[in-house]
Amino acid sequence: MITIYDIAKKTGYSPTTVSKVFNNYTDVKEQTRQTILQAAKELGYLPNAHARTLTTKKSWTIGVLFVESSGIGMQHPFFSAVIESFKQVAVSKGYALMFISKDVGGKQSGYLENCKIRGVDGVVVILSDYEDPYFKELLDSDIPCVVLDYETSQAHTLYSDNLEGSLLAVEYLYSLGHRKIAHISGGINTFAGSKRVQGYELAMTRLNLETKESYIVDSAYYSIESGYAAMVQILDLQDRPTAVFVAGDHLALGAMRAARERGLRIPNDLSIVGFDNIELSQYITPALTTIAQDTALMGSKAADILIHSIDNPSQVLESAVLPVRLIVRDSCSSVTNAP
Amino acid sequence: MITIYDIAKKTGYSPTTVSKVFNNYTDVKEQTRQTILQAAKELGYLPNAHARTLTTKKSWTIGVLFVESSGIGMQHPFFSAVIESFKQVAVSKGYALMFISKDVGGKQSGYLENCKIRGVDGVVVILSDYEDPYFKELLDSDIPCVVLDYETSQAHTLYSDNLEGSLLAVEYLYSLGHRKIAHISGGINTFAGSKRVQGYELAMTRLNLETKESYIVDSAYYSIESGYAAMVQILDLQDRPTAVFVAGDHLALGAMRAARERGLRIPNDLSIVGFDNIELSQYITPALTTIAQDTALMGSKAADILIHSIDNPSQVLESAVLPVRLIVRDSCSSVTNAP
DNA sequence: GTATAGTTCGAAACCGGTTTCGTAATGAGG
DNA sequence: CCTCATTACGAAACCGGTTTCGAACTATAC
Numbered sequence: 077m078i079t080i081y082d083i084a085k086k087t088g089y090s091p092t093t094v095s096k097v098f099n100n101y102t103d104v105k106e107q108t109r110q111t112i113l114q115a116a117k118e119l120g121y122l123p124n125a126h127a128r129t130l131t132t133k134k135s136w137t138i139g140v141l142f143v144e145s146s147g148i149g150m151q152h153p154f155f156s157a158v159i160e161s162f163k164q165v166a167v168s169k170g171y172a173l174m175f176i177s178k179d180v181g182g183k184q185s186g187y188l189e190n191c192k193i194r195g196v197d198g199v200v201v202i203l204s205d206y207e208d209p210y211f212k213e214l215l216d217s218d219i220p221c222v223v224l225d226y227e228t229s230q231a232h233t234l235y236s237d238n239l240e241g242s243l244l245a246v247e248y249l250y251s252l253g254h255r256k257i258a259h260i261s262g263g264i265n266t267f268a269g270s271k272r273v274q275g276y277e278l279a280m281t282r283l284n285l286e287t288k289e290s291y292i293v294d295s296a297y298y299s300i301e302s303g304y305a306a307m308v309q310i311l312d313l314q315d316r317p318t319a320v321f322v323a324g325d326h327l328a329l330g331a332m333r334a335a336r337e338r339g340l341r342i343p344n345d346l347s348i349v350g351f352d353n354i355e356l357s358q359y360i361t362p363a364l365t366t367i368a369q370d371t372a373l374m375g376s377k378a379a380d381i382l383i384h385s386i387d388n389p390s391q392v393l394e395s396a397v398l399p400v401r402l403i404v405r406d407s408c409s410s411v412t413n414a415p
Numbered sequence: 416m417i418t419i420y421d422i423a424k425k426t427g428y429s430p431t432t433v434s435k436v437f438n439n440y441t442d443v444k445e446q447t448r449q450t451i452l453q454a455a456k457e458l459g460y461l462p463n464a465h466a467r468t469l470t471t472k473k474s475w476t477i478g479v480l481f482v483e484s485s486g487i488g489m490q491h492p493f494f495s496a497v498i499e500s501f502k503q504v505a506v507s508k509g510y511a512l513m514f515i516s517k518d519v520g521g522k523q524s525g526y527l528e529n530c531k532i533r534g535v536d537g538v539v540v541i542l543s544d545y546e547d548p549y550f551k552e553l554l555d556s557d558i559p560c561v562v563l564d565y566e567t568s569q570a571h572t573l574y575s576d577n578l579e580g581s582l583l584a585v586e587y588l589y590s591l592g593h594r595k596i597a598h599i600s601g602g603i604n605t606f607a608g609s610k611r612v613q614g615y616e617l618a619m620t621r622l623n624l625e626t627k628e629s630y631i632v633d634s635a636y637y638s639i640e641s642g643y644a645a646m647v648q649i650l651d652l653q654d655r656p657t658a659v660f661v662a663g664d665h666l667a668l669g670a671m672r673a674a675r676e677r678g679l680r681i682p683n684d685l686s687i688v689g690f691d692n693i694e695l696s697q698y699i700t701p702a703l704t705t706i707a708q709d710t711a712l713m714g715s716k717a718a719d720i721l722i723h724s725i726d727n728p729s730q731v732l733e734s735a736v737l738p739v740r741l742i743v744r745d746s747c748s749s750v751t752n753a754p
Numbered sequence: 755g756t757a758t759a760g761t762t763c764g765a766a767a768c769c770g771g772t773t774t775c776g777t778a779a780t781g782a783g784g
Numbered sequence: 785c786c787t788c789a790t791t792a793c794g795a796a797a798c799c800g801g802t803t804t805c806g807a808a809c810t811a812t813a814c
Contacts, residue, residue: 194464444761471801
């Protein structure tokens with residue numbers, strides 16, 4: 077491995093001067109700078125990030141804390157879309173992304189511990205379970221964090237306007253003539269899930285619609301199976317709804333399947349609105365009407381906030397709620413006048 | 416930050432001895448070991464990975480080189496599934512994953528350069544374009560690499576039996592009575608794509624079926640749009656096939672849409688077999704019959720191979736081809752006897 | 755009591771950089 | 785020609801660990 081000492085030896089300058097060249101110090105003559113740069117190129121010198129980090133305390137590494145309960149991890153389309161967008165701006169600013177896990181080498185140790193050992197400059201957090209004590213431990217620390225899809229006063233936060241999304245969905249169904257609108261929730265124990273339920277309830281009362289308790293069925297996960305089970309429950313109702321607002325596209329997929337198996341046609345017999353606008357939603361039949369989150373914006377904005385916070389360790393916490401939009405496709409129809 | 420020097424000061428032992436405790440040296444008395452461990456716990460000591468890496472030359476970090484041409488990166492379901500599985504075993508063995516990018520801080524520099532600067536112990540590579548000169552540069556280096564979905568004599572490799580997959584697909588269609596079977600390729604410039612074409616051709620000749628040139632249409636990417644365009648081309652053919660083996664599920668999605676828009680019913684008028692078994696494929700209607708790769712196995716095996724290669728830097732290159740299997744769903748039907 | 759072997763510990767060098775601070779060389783001004 | 789301010793450079797300490805090697809100390813054998 078070529079070090080600055082090798083360059084120093086070759087050029088006759090000291091390691092100090094060589095270091096200064098790479099750090100753009102002004103107190104080095106232009107000519108010597110060129111000489112050193114030239115020698116570095118000839119020798120194929122590459123800086124050693126670990127050595128630099130050791131002295132500067134800056135690793136140019138951002139930790140990615142990215143866990144979701146079902147364990148599919150990176151395969152989760154929403155999560156991975158956000159991280160991909162995050163990564164692009166982080167890389168452009170010189171940071172590398174490193175996955176943070178709970179245990180290192182088989183030994184359980186916690187996220188914070190890992191972050192400290194690895195010396196990350198900041199962490200972007202995207203979890204499905206924000207009750208995790210190891211996550212809280214990280215939050216309580218002084219490592220800059222931006223947490224997504226969650227609300228807390230302890231870190232920078234960024235989330236979509238889930239409430240508004242629910243309003244859009246329910247109002248849209250209302251505008252189509254639906255009055256009996258049910259909701260399949262994505263788990264009120266999750267931040268987004270609870271916001272979406274809230275939004276549903278708010279919309280219903282605003283529209284002067286009765287919010288029956290039986291019309292809200294809570295599914296534990298955002299999985300297709302959960303959606304299926306939830307829809308079965310709804311279809312067994314005495315007073316069946318004409319439309320269902322489902323808190324996630326995966327859930328909606330399962331819900332649609334359940335409806336179909338019961339012989340219901342979508343959208344003719346039952347209208348469905350999803351949430352998330354995952355890639356699949358446009359390719360299924362009928363294409364799913366859904367609420368889209370701006371994952372690209374969330375990722376890039378998260379990176380901006382985090383990096384800014386790393387550069388300026390001020391106390392002010394930034395927080396933003398991102399706009400959502402309704403994407404109308406084919407899974408909803410006007411309610412017929414026929415009984 | 417608490418260092419071993421702090422522990423040394425507190426316990427009265429030397430930093431050397433403290434270090435030895437954490438590295439399980441045998442020449443330290445059990446009692447002093449306990450004393451030091453106790454002090455470490457009380458002080459909240461955490462090792463500094465960068466300092467350790469600096470001397471040991473081992474970073475306990477594995478680089479993830481993960482790019483695909485359409486730029487969706489992590490959102491690619493196959494890629495992300497493999498990496499997720501890879502990550503699990505890597506983490507369990509004490510490694511952290513770090514994304515390797517081509518440029519650092521806006522400056523283009525190449526993968527190899529990044530790997531060296533960051534001092535990764537090895538790299539797992541999964542690309543759609545293996546012609547990238549920066550990738551070749553990495554291959555030529557002495558950094559342990561395991562490359563997925565590709566074949567090369569310069570690194571450990573791991574890929575699915577694409578050829579066999581094509582055979583399975585075509586033979587299945589044949590068994591259903593199809594004789595006019597077309598193929599939408601996923602780009603012969605990609606490793607998997609070319610293998611799948613080869614497999615298609617091999618199957619056709621084995622079955623004594625004529626392989627018309629017009630029956631193979633090459634699509635540049637594995638995108639839905641490409642599949643759509645390719646299918647349009649096929650449907651314009653004089654002698655239209657009764658079945659199409661499509662080299663990717665995304666392509667198949669586009670192909671199915673094109674067929675549907677032309678008024679063809681699947682599977683009644685046209686049978687389709689896909690490749691990859693992405694999550695969507697089971698939820699579309701008709702559910703897609705496809706060839707499944709074992710992504711979990713690929714990821715975990717890749718990790719095993721790479722880590723073994725890091726631990727034993729021998730010259731022998733491992734290579735494995737992973738089994739695929741046909742997943743029969745609803746997108747194929749027997750060919751009718753009617754003309 | 756001495757020789758020998760085994761146990762336990764620490765001094766010091768090293769990994770590859772950064773940064774402070776001092777100094778020599780250079781140039782400007784009078 | 786002398787003073788003073790700049791400019792250009794380097795010695796040395798430091799970041800937080802690891803590792804070699806020698807020394808001191810203890811235990812065992814004779």
